Amino acid sequence: MIFHHRYNTTGLSLDVGLMRLTDGFIAEMTPRMNSAFEEMQALESGKIANPDENRMVGHYWLRAPRLSHTPQIRSAIEKSVADIRSFAADVRDGRTCPEKTDRFRRIIVVGIGGSALGPQFVSDALADVRAAPIHFFDNTDPDGFDRVFNVIGSELSATLAVIISKSGGTRETHNGMIELRHRYESAGLSFPRHTVAITCEGSALDRRAIDEHWLRRFPIWDWVGGRVSLTSAVGLLPAAIQGIDIDSFLAGAAACDVCTRVPDLRSNPAALLALSWYSAGGGTGRRAMVVLPYKDRLMLFGRYLQQLVMESLGKSHDRSGREVRQGLTVYGNKGSTDQHAYVQQLRDGPDDFFATFLAVLRDRDGRSIEIEPDVTSGDYLHGFLLGTRRALADAGRRSLTITLDEVSPRTVGALIALFERAVGLYASLVNVNAYHQPGVEAGKRAADRVIELQHRLFAALRADPSARRTGIEWAAAIQASDHADDIHYLLCHLSADPARGVVRDPAAPPSADRFGMK
Ligand code: PA5
Numbered sequence: 001m002i003f004h005h006r007y008n009t010t011g012l013s014l015d016v017g018l019m020r021l022t023d024g025f026i027a028e029m030t031p032r033m034n035s036a037f038e039e040m041q042a043l044e045s046g047k048i049a050n051p052d053e054n055r056m057v058g059h060y061w062l063r064a065p066r067l068s069h070t071p072q073i074r075s076a077i078e079k080s081v082a083d084i085r086s087f088a089a090d091v092r093d094g095r096t097c098p099e100k101t102d103r104f105r106r107i108i109v110v111g112i113g114g115s116a117l118g119p120q121f122v123s124d125a126l127a128d129v130r131a132a133p134i135h136f137f138d139n140t141d142p143d144g145f146d147r148v149f150n151v152i153g154s155e156l157s158a159t160l161a162v163i164i165s166k167s168g169g170t171r172e173t174h175n176g177m178i179e180l181r182h183r184y185e186s187a188g189l190s191f192p193r194h195t196v197a198i199t200c201e202g203s204a205l206d207r208r209a210i211d212e213h214w215l216r217r218f219p220i221w222d223w224v225g226g227r228v229s230l231t232s233a234v235g236l237l238p239a240a241i242q243g244i245d246i247d248s249f250l251a252g253a254a255a256c257d258v259c260t261r262v263p264d265l266r267s268n269p270a271a272l273l274a275l276s277w278y279s280a281g282g283g284t285g286r287r288a289m290v291v292l293p294y295k296d297r298l299m300l301f302g303r304y305l306q307q308l309v310m311e312s313l314g315k316s317h318d319r320s321g322r323e324v325r326q327g328l329t330v331y332g333n334k335g336s337t338d339q340h341a342y343v344q345q346l347r348d349g350p351d352d353f354f355a356t357f358l359a360v361l362r363d364r365d366g367r368s369i370e371i372e373p374d375v376t377s378g379d380y381l382h383g384f385l386l387g388t389r390r391a392l393a394d395a396g397r398r399s400l401t402i403t404l405d406e407v408s409p410r411t412v413g414a415l416i417a418l419f420e421r422a423v424g425l426y427a428s429l430v431n432v433n434a435y436h437q438p439g440v441e442a443g444k445r446a447a448d449r450v451i452e453l454q455h456r457l458f459a460a461l462r463a464d465p466s467a468r469r470t471g472i473e474w475a476a477a478i479q480a481s482d483h484a485d486d487i488h489y490l491l492c493h494l495s496a497d498p499a500r501g502v503v504r505d506p507a508a509p510p511s512a513d514r515f516g517m518k
Contacts (some may be wrong), residue, residue, distance in 0.1 A: 001026060005267055009255040010414035011405040014269045018389070018399045019276040019354065026265070029278065029429075033271055036428035037263040043424070044261075045069065050225075050435035051319075057435050058223035059420060062231040063254040063413070073221075080219055080233055081250070087196075087216055088240030091160060096215065099193045104160040106152060109238055110137040110176040111164035113307060113440065114226025115198075118416070119164070119238045121304040122230065122249075125297045125412050131242040132160075137176035145179045156187055160241065161195040164234055166220050168203025171447060198233045225435050227308050228420050231413070245409045252413030260421040270421035273400070277328060277426050280354040280398050284326070284430075285313070287398070290346065291332030293358035294385040297407045301358065302332035305419060312423045312434040319431050326432050332356075336384035343388060347395045355392060355399035358415075359385050362406035453483055454490050461502065465517040468505060474515065491515040 003017035043049040046069030049057040061068040061077060068074040090096040094103040109119055116138040123134050135148045152159055161180055165173045181191040196216040197209040209217045218233035229235065231253050236246045260270035280287040289309065291302035314327035332338065335357070346353060363378030371377055392399055402418075404411040427434035456478045461467075464477075471488025475481050488511060495504035495515060505514040 001266060005269065005272075007256070007259045007269060007414075010252060010259060010418075011408065011411040012256070012269070012414050012418065013403045014272060015401045015403070016272050016276050018393050018401075019279060020398060021272075021275060021279055025279055026275070029275055030265060032429055033265040033275065033425070034263065036274070036425045037271075039428045040261075040421070040424060041263075050433060052433055052436045052438070053222075055435070056223040057225065057228075057424075058221070059225065059228040059231065060257055062224065063250045063417070064257060073223075076219065076221070081236065081246075083216075084218065084233055084236050084240050084246070087218075088237065091241050092243065098158055098160070099190050101158045103158065104132065104241075105158040106133050106135065106155050107160050107162060107238060107241055108135045108137065108148065108152070108180065109162045109164060110173055110180060111162075111234075112138050112170060112172045113311075114229055115164040115166065115170075115173065115234055117300075117304045117307050118227075118230035118235050121300040122235055122239050122244065122412060123242060124300045125407055126239065126244045126249075126409055127242040131244075134238060134242060137180065138172070140172040140175040142179075145176065149183060156183060157189055159194060160215075161191070162198065162238055162241075163195060163205060163209075164198045165203070165205050166200055166224070166226050166229065166234075168197075168199040168205030171444065196237070198237060226437075227311055230416055248409035249413040252408075252410035252415075253417035254413075255410075256414035256417035257421070260418065269418055270425055273418070273422035274426035274429060276354070276398075276400055277422070278429055281328060285328040286352070288329035288331065288353045290353045290355045291330060291358070292335045292338060292355055292385075292388075293332075293360075294335040294381050295358065295360040295404075295407060296334060298358055298360070299334040301415070302330065302334075306330040308419060309423055311437050311440065313427060313430070313432060314439065315432040317432075319433055324430070324432065326430050328426070335388065336381060339384060339388055346397065347391055351397060353397070355389070355397065357385055357389055357399055357401040359401060359403045360405075360407055361403060450486060450490070453478075453480055453486060454494075456480065457487060457490055461515075461517050468514040468516040470512055470514055472511070488513075 001023060004015040006013040043057050044060050044067065046056050048054060056069060058069065061073060065074045065077040068077065091104050097103055109116065116136055120136055135152060137145060137148060163177050184191040184194060192212045192214045195214045196218065197205050197214055198218045198220055199205040200220055200222060206217060218237055220229060220232050220234060224232050231250060239249065240246045260268055262268045265271040265275060291305055293299065293301050309328050309330045316323060316325055318324045359382065363376065368376035368378055389399055389401065423434055457474060460474060460478045471491055472484045474491065475484035475487040480487060491502060494500045494502040501518045503516055503518050507513050
């Protein structure tokens with residue numbers, strides 16, 4: 001078995017020689033991987049591969065529209081990419097300009113999860129320092145909003161807002177949009193004249209964008225999952241506006257898809273990754289994946305991958321309804337920086353992980369100086385990677401290495417496609433639905449319940465302004481004794497901001513604190 005392959009069309013190579021894939025394991029997994037290949041083929045031909053949501057899974061079509069399930073899907077994808085190209089060119093050349101100044105000079109993306117992590121990674125990896133700076137609202141943290149507003153400052157009038165939400169109803173994104181709108185309006189600017197939407201047709205966000213005549217709307221489709229949406233408008237629009245070559249990006253992803261479609265587990269890079277994950281974790285995710293790119297530009301890859309892998313594979317039940325508690329933990333930042341942090345434990349602590357090294361052959365644009373005769377700083381970076389890889393192997397730890405010729409739109413597109421496919425194949429091996437996210441949906445509903453409690457609490461506080469009660473007593477007063485703990489924390493939060501009108505008389509222990517209206 002050959003463990004080290006180069007995939008010329010992608011600019012990537014993969015070496016799984018330190019993952020201990022034995023011939024016996026390969027033989028045992030061959031029939032299962034063949035079934036995974038068949039499932040993948042069915043998925044690509046338009047079968048409902050996400051049965052819980054009754055949806056097709058079509059992200060591979062985004063970079064090869066001719067393979068789409070229907071001609072309508074093909075033309076929708078092609079039109080979207082053409083629209084993105086022309087809109088981005090218009091923005092960059094000043095033909096589409098803001099209300100009160102000649103050109104958009106900054107971008108702010110409002111989105112979360114799959115609607116933010118990918119664009120953040122791509123922008124950090126590929127944007128030129130001379131490109132329009134990009135900012136993100138990827139939370140509902142008021143202080144987080146202010147930090148971004150402070151950086152943008154008076155350039156808000158030259159800032160293009162891109163609101164991204166597939167569902168068009170995600171609360172954090174909605175709140176970010178409202179805060180942003182408020183800023184534009186407070187500065188005497190029209191929000192719609194600075195804003196575009198990326199969302200599913202007919203969503204609440206889409207309707208708002210139509211009603212208010214936003215600058216533009218770009219589609220995402222129900223057959224594209226949030227975390228695999230980077231090759232849709234979600235990833236392409238911010239990238240194109242920043243001047244990133246989206247055609248090369250798509251071509252890299254498409255080239256990788258060609259390699260990962262080959263139904264041969266000995267050469268298909270995504271199959272080799274999925275088998276490596278399976279072998280390291282015994283098919284139950286027993287070992288975590290530590291992502292170590294030795295390149296600052298790829299630092300956000302670990303965060304991006306954490307969502308792609310953990311939201312896709314972290315499932316309580318398999319596709320037959322059996323409780324399985326599957327998952328694959330992902331963490332990591334960058335080398336060699338992490339060698340001065342947790343790599344100590346990787347070498348000397350529990351054998352509960354496998355490392356995924358990312359090496360980049362091209363050090364920088366232009367020539368490097370020599371730090372010492374015949375040695376550059378890039379030689380050190382590469383040397384640290386090789387040294388850590390060797391040290392981990394000597395300590396009996398597993399690792400695999402992906403080498404990129406350079407960090408470019410083509411290799412980054414390929415890298416994303418590689419992991420998207422590996423996740424899909426691995427999900428088949430462990431028999432989970434990689435394309436739904438019931439835990440995320442549950443989290444969204446849970447916050448709504450808390451806000452509903454807060455409304456009831458405020459009503460009770462205002463109805464009895466002289467009362468001073470503990471959280472437990474207020475919970476009883478609104479018939480929410482099951483949530484006394486939540487009520488206590490809500491009161492603590494409300495009373496921390498004098499503008500909310502709630503006061504707190506401290507006691508000991510804190511659960512005996514009394515609260516009421518000012
Ligand atoms: O991958 C996913 O499906 C999620 O992480 C979503 O991207 C995230 O919850 C944001 O959803 P939306 O794009 O609908 O606002």
